[in-house]
Amino acid sequence: MNLKYCWNRDEIEQADCPMIGMEEGELLLSKQQRLLEMCGDCAKFVNDLKQLYDEENPLATLLSDLLSENRRQKTQIQSLVSFLDNKTLEMRFLHELGTVLQSSVDLDEVLSVALTAITAGKGFGMNRAFLLLCDREADLLRGHLGIGPGSRDEAGHVWGEITQSDLTLKAMSQNFRQNKLSSERAKFHHLLEQLTIPLSNKEHIVIKALDGRNPVVVHGAFQHPEVPTELANLLGVDTFLLMPLISQNRRIGMIIADNFVTNREITEEDMHSLETFAFPVAFAIERASLYDKLQVELNRVTEAGKKLKEQQELIVRMENMALVGRITSSIAHSVRNPLMIIGGFARSMLKNSPPSDPKRTFIESIVAETQQLEGVLDEILNYSDSLYPTRDFWDVNQLIEATLRDTADALASLGYATGYSPGFDLPPVYIDFKQLSYCLRTILQNDISGISSDLSIAISSQRGEGSVIIRIQDHSKHISQAELDHLLVPFLETRNLGVGLGLALCKTMLEKQGIPFTAVADEGSGISYSITLPTNKEEQS
Amino acid sequence: MSRLLVVDDEANIRVLYAEELKDEGYEVVTAASSAEAAEKLQNGAFDLAVLDIKLKNESGIDLLQKLVKERHDMPVILCSAFSCYKDDFSAWLADGYVVKSGDLTELKQEITRVLARKAQKAKGERV
Numbered sequence: 068m069n070l071k072y073c074w075n076r077d078e079i080e081q082a083d084c085p086m087i088g089m090e091e092g093e094l095l096l097s098k099q100q101r102l103l104e105m106c107g108d109c110a111k112f113v114n115d116l117k118q119l120y121d122e123e124n125p126l127a128t129l130l131s132d133l134l135s136e137n138r139r140q141k142t143q144i145q146s147l148v149s150f151l152d153n154k155t156l157e158m159r160f161l162h163e164l165g166t167v168l169q170s171s172v173d174l175d176e177v178l179s180v181a182l183t184a185i186t187a188g189k190g191f192g193m194n195r196a197f198l199l200l201c202d203r204e205a206d207l208l209r210g211h212l213g214i215g216p217g218s219r220d221e222a223g224h225v226w227g228e229i230t231q232s233d234l235t236l237k238a239m240s241q242n243f244r245q246n247k248l249s250s251e252r253a254k255f256h257h258l259l260e261q262l263t264i265p266l267s268n269k270e271h272i273v274i275k276a277l278d279g280r281n282p283v284v285v286h287g288a289f290q291h292p293e294v295p296t297e298l299a300n301l302l303g304v305d306t307f308l309l310m311p312l313i314s315q316n317r318r319i320g321m322i323i324a325d326n327f328v329t330n331r332e333i334t335e336e337d338m339h340s341l342e343t344f345a346f347p348v349a350f351a352i353e354r355a356s357l358y359d360k361l362q363v364e365l366n367r368v369t370e371a372g373k374k375l376k377e378q379q380e381l382i383v384r385m386e387n388m389a390l391v392g393r394i395t396s397s398i399a400h401s402v403r404n405p406l407m408i409i410g411g412f413a414r415s416m417l418k419n420s421p422p423s424d425p426k427r428t429f430i431e432s433i434v435a436e437t438q439q440l441e442g443v444l445d446e447i448l449n450y451s452d453s454l455y456p457t458r459d460f461w462d463v464n465q466l467i468e469a470t471l472r473d474t475a476d477a478l479a480s481l482g483y484a485t486g487y488s489p490g491f492d493l494p495p496v497y498i499d500f501k502q503l504s505y506c507l508r509t510i511l512q513n514d515i516s517g518i519s520s521d522l523s524i525a526i527s528s529q530r531g532e533g534s535v536i537i538r539i540q541d542h543s544k545h546i547s548q549a550e551l552d553h554l555l556v557p558f559l560e561t562r563n564l565g566v567g568l569g570l571a572l573c574k575t576m577l578e579k580q581g582i583p584f585t586a587v588a589d590e591g592s593g594i595s596y597s598i599t600l601p602t603n604k605e606e607q608s
Numbered sequence: 609m610s611r612l613l614v615v616d617d618e619a620n621i622r623v624l625y626a627e628e629l630k631d632e633g634y635e636v637v638t639a640a641s642s643a644e645a646a647e648k649l650q651n652g653a654f655d656l657a658v659l660d661i662k663l664k665n666e667s668g669i670d671l672l673q674k675l676v677k678e679r680h681d682m683p684v685i686l687c688s689a690f691s692c693y694k695d696d697f698s699a700w701l702a703d704g705y706v707v708k709s710g711d712l713t714e715l716k717q718e719i720t721r722v723l724a725r726k727a728q729k730a731k732g733e734r735v
Contacts, residue, residue: 403708407621407708411621411710414712
């Protein structure tokens with residue numbers, strides 16, 4: 068036996084062995100490890116073994132058998148390592164998938180994650196996936212979402228992008244949700260519509276798989292006796308996978324996956340991997356759907372609570388209004404009628420008494436005092452009436468024209484001339500008509516002193532931003548801004564109650580309705596009033 | 609001479625109205641309730657009615673609606689103790705509206721205005 072060969076030496080040099088690479092230096096020092104891992108595949112060793120055969124050495128057969136067994140075991144170990152590597156990757160993927168699914172209650176997010184996982188290369192690597200969801204009310208299994216390329220070209224482009232970007236599953240699904248969800252919906256809209264199947268159609272292969280609660284790989288779809296021709300034509304593939312989504316024994320939906328572009332065979336292993344994945348997906352979809360429903364119910368309850376509160380406030384308001392109304396009516400009749408009778412008879416007596424009558428002064432005092440008291444009563448009643456405005460939508464031109472008709476005779480008798488420039492296409496305004504009428508009448512007929520020779524009042528209306536603005540320019544009243552401001556404060560001058568609460572009351576009424584009101588005095592040109600009426604309810608405070 | 613019907617539950621107000629309006633040259637008939645008003649209306653025609661908006665235990669507005677329906681040729685002026693009814697839709701059926709006051713000038717002017725309008729309308733119809 069020639070013992071110069073490398074396999075029989077304890078230590079060798081790098082140049083002695085063609086099998087050992089530069090990074091496997093430790094094998095140079097270990098004869099046993101070198102024999103197990105390298106020598107069996109080395110031509111030199113095989114040649115030495117052949118020499119043993121030639122020399123008819125009985126160890127040759129034994130060594131050959133040992134070598135074969137060693138090779139077989141090495142191959143098996145490599146296969147197991149590869150299997151373990153794949154399983155590790157799968158476990159990592161499922162862990163990532165589970166983490167994402169568990170943390171989301173957003174249905175779109177869950178669906179994006181699920182379908183991305185099925186089609187991602189680092190996931191289950193299918194080409195296309197379609198999700199169908201059970202609509203129990205309509206008794207349908209309804210096509211909901213699809214993902215995947217529509218053609219080979221698109222596939223090359225999309226998969227190239229994905230490979231380059233090297234994203235995690237979560238990042239990929241987020242990207243899908245933000246950038247692709249709508250376009251994928253649109254792309255598969257027609258197909259998804261046709262993928263809608265009645266749950267009652269128990270003979271349909273998809274419903275059968277769903278009811279059976281087990282995945283099915285369909286081969287030879289175009290010739291398959293149980294696959295409807297339209298389904299095979301619709302998908303356009305010979306092989307596809309049906310994966311039922313079941314959560315707590317309830318049917319949630321179905322995933323249909325295929326390899327539309329690559330035509331890669333769908334193996335039993337693919338099916339079992341997807342089966343493991345189907346349960347958390349079904350659970351997450353059901354949870355997200357329930358969360359959506361819960362949100363809808365919550366919004367409904369919140370809205371109902373809001374309406375209830377509004378109704379309660381309205382009831383309180385109406386009770387208050389009714390109370391104020393009763394009090395006002397009672398005061399009006401209890402005080403107004405006696406005042407009117409006293410004042411009326413006093414006037415009658417005054418009218419019939421001769422100028423020389425010594426009691427005439429007393430009667431005149433009664434007339435003046437009752438008149439003063441009537442003024443006070445008017446102001447108090449109007450003030451109480453302003454406390455609870457009742458608003459609705461009204462036409463501004465109708466409001467102004469009615470006020471002008473109302474005041475026309477009185478103003479004309481005093482020599483006033485009014486002019487109105489109505490705005491066109493004005494939207495309706497949200498106001499208390501009665502109170503606004505009162506305000507306009509008061510502005511037109513107020514008894515501010517400081518009358519000029521120009522007895523003209525110009526009124527206009529025009530559209531504003533979310534409002535209609537009424538402007539009144541009274542050229543007849545010339546007072547200072549300080550005097551005008553004084554008139555806008557209610558009950559500031561109690562000694563003079565009954566003479567001039569009108570404008571202050573207008574301001575209060577408008578403020579209560581959240582309506583901006585300005586009054587600007589110019590001693591040269593008169594007073595400019597501006598009332599900004601809202602065109603919707605929200606504009607008001 | 610125009611004939612007026614005054615409906616008010618306050619006796620003194622009826623007297624005051626009757627005195628003052630007679631001085632203006634009208635023939636005045638008074639009633640304290642809608643039942644009494646109905647009775648007076650059955651016994652003769654009136655050119656105009658002056659109604660208190662709040663009668664004892666009944667509403668002047670209801671009587672107004674009845675009068676408008678049954679006596680549509682007789683104008684009605686509403687009187688009330690405060691002005692809030694002026695912008696009430698139901699009060700818009702009336703031909704005039706006056707807030708009660710010891711100074712009856714406004715009521716008298718309103719009566720003159722409404723009767724003049726009625727006369728003008730009748731003249732127009734005749735033509």
